[in-house]
Amino acid sequence: MGNDGNASLEAIFELENADRLPRSVVAMFDTLFNTHIRDPLQNRGTGKDEENKEQTTRAAIALHAIRHLARWIAKKGMKSVPFRELKETLLEEDAVCGHGFRNTFDTVRQLQGNDGNEEDAEINLLDYIIGTAVGLLTMERGAFPEETALSFFHTDFGLYAAEHYSPFLASGKCC
Known part of the structure; x- marks a missing residue:
């Protein structure tokens, strides 16, 4: 606030964006994220x-x-x-953190008898990645697999992730 008692535009903008998600929504995402992602990584x-x-x-x-x-x-x-783009990034990050994504991806792509069908193999992998995120990610299907994209299941979870509501998610630590 300025000396005249009026808030500056910058201060008003900061206040409006400071807590865009209600505490109850953040608590719900914390519980889901911690139970299915953080806790298994920390208690491995x-x-x-x-x-x-x-x-x-x-x-x-x-x-x-x-x-x-x-x-x-x-x-x-x-x-x-x-x-x-996501698949390439996951494989690049795996080269650093060493979780074995490449082996997992190769195994998943071979499941369900694809008979060499590359598009089916990629869809299997896409389904697997979405499944790992326990409903937090969803698919935006394109006419072809290369046009398919992933997004957050809800814009509020996108805010939760992008605006660092979770310290573990924001930490940048692999596990």
Whole structure:
């Protein structure tokens, strides 16, 4: 506020954008995100090895996908990210963090008897990535797989991710 008791335009804008999501909505997203993504990554030393490895890989894929989509929205103002862009980014990030996304992706693409059909294999992979995010991501189907994109299931979750409501999501740490 200025000395005359009137708020500056900058201060008003900051207040309007400071908390755009109600606390109850943030709490709901926190619970969903923490239960299905953060907690499996932080507690990866418990449970059966194979089951734990699968759960950790799924949570890591979801984390990286959500972060990439949030960055895409923040930087480019887009509401969705092309699937091929997301896939390439996940594979690049996996080269750094070493979760084995490439092996997982290859396995998923081979599932369900695709008989060499590349489009079906890509759709299997897309479905898998969406499934890892427990409903937080959705598909915007194009006429061809290369036109298919991913987006957040709701604009409020997009705000939650892009505006760093979750400290873990905003931390940039892999796991």
